[in-house]
Amino acid sequence: MTTIKTAIIGGAGYTGGELVRLLIHHPHVEIAYIHSNSQKNKPVTSTHPDLLGETDLLFTDAVQTEGIQAVFLALPHGETKSFLDTHPFAEDTIIIDLSTDFRDESHDFVYGLPEINLTTIQQAKKIANPGCFATGIQLALAPAISKGWVKDTIHVSGITGSTGAGKKLADTSHFSYRTNNLSVYKLFTHQHLKEIRQTFKHLDPSFGGEILFVPYRGNFTRGIWITAYFPFEGSEEEAIQTYQEFYKDAAFTFVSVQDIDLKQVINTNKCILHVQKEGGMLVIYSAIDNLLKGAAGQAIQNFNIALGFSQQTGLQLKSIAF
Template identity: 75%
Template sequence: MKKIKTAIIGAAGYTGGELLRLLVHHPYCDLVYVHSNSQKGKKVIDVHPDLIGDTDLIFTDNVDTEGIDAVFLGLPHGETKGFLEKHHFSTDTVIIDLSTDFRDESNGFVYGLPEVNKPKIKTAKKIANPGCFATGIQLALAPAIAKGWVKDTVQISGITGSTGAGKKLAETSHFSYRTGNMSVYKLFTHQHLKEIKQTFGQLNPEFNQELLFVPYRGNFSRGIWITAYFSFDGELEEAKKVYKDFYHDAPFMHVSDLDIDMKQAVNTNKCILHIQKENGQLVIYSAIDNLLKGASGQAVQNLNLAFGLEETTGLNLKSIAF
């Protein structure tokens, strides 16, 4: 097939860098240009030195909307709306936004969680990529929500690596703060709860239970671990079957009968789940890579769906275990 002429707007950060690493090797993408106001004129390899030998691209602050088949927007939250008001892409251009701006499915955007919205994503021209915590939590609970099992408050805890805070320095992302340390932030008020509740309401219009989410900053660079649990009267084997059936056509979803750990998912586009039942509670563990399945990998997965490609194209990743 003809190569997909692709651009990245905001390619200097962690998610932009991950998009570059994926797209320079994507067999059906022609990465035309990479945009960055802060790094304009610099070689990509000067900012992302691990890409030496992979690309000769130079960052530009020019936005060329002509002839672009797909554009990824890696701008800071709150800036995408203004950017799209200023720069008008063709109605045939697939726009994939990685910010929070359109996750409410406003302005014609489709929420890009493939395991729930695959049919809509396949015909979409505007896709709002989910948040990282939101992805791990939704994939942990979606089958249970859809079955109507959740009758009471859901308890959720999640820990994320330091790359989840972005590349811009802040006190809580400094090595001296993060290493050997843990802390809670945005207790019960995390911004991803809004999009999570939106999806759960679509899966089950009667769902209105509380989601009590405790987010933790972890002392590692990448990965997300979610633990979610709720009261459950059914049998464990029933729950496992429901989960495996729900995700039967989701190539990156894996429901493991064995205990799991976060490193199984790091450096992959997988979400790996494990289910237990203890003391009348159904407990779901969910592991993803925050920069891949939680951001750039999922964005490329959405690109593949929107262009009719095999969902896993360019995403069969795993180079290290330790």
């Protein structure tokens, strides 16, 4: 069996922890080391105690580049570029970055949204993993955009769990703020809108509509729920058929004809969509786990694609269901 010598850079955070949890059970991965400046020389289980009995690895602040065949970068936004400038990996190393640093087209990274860029990812050595909100919104709207159905403004709301804010403490991620609470942030200006517009322009070069996105902080830990809608003259049946056809070969994105809920996707790499027409509007609901399909799970999906493994390898997970 082929084994890929793999490094995780930034393994102490929420996303880094999810990468560790998945990769230690991936049949084609040998974890060479897990990097963390803040937790160096400490057992990985001291930060991720749920892994007790599953790994004896220690965090290290040393960066080994020689012999590494794949590296996952789970560093804070804005730090990845300088890290790679200081620690260049071999040209044939698969590099998957989970930050915002390389998602725009001014860089030589491929945008890693498999449902849209599968063929390009298959040939890529450098992959920019999409943002969590960006993943949920793009998958909700990609079929409609590709058909040219969106003529003007798209209204989108999205609610995310507290893990989306990262592990560092902040007033708005503190338990006493989040619990029994709801709030809006970055109204119409969220940083993921840039990569969303970039994808939509590829799907429909004439697209120039406004994306009015209202992001909410949720009072739960993980998951993203997106609601998107726009005026639509076609029928609900046409829309459902179009969405099902668009995602017929997708490994993890599914269109449900029944109402959906967030727990269907938590702890999985799935995106589940539901499409309906109401009041002259086409309404799409999209649900993902922000730490998996929105981050670590999708990164491993991209790793599998780039290395020619089945997309489901290491990602056959079960939802919490209830």
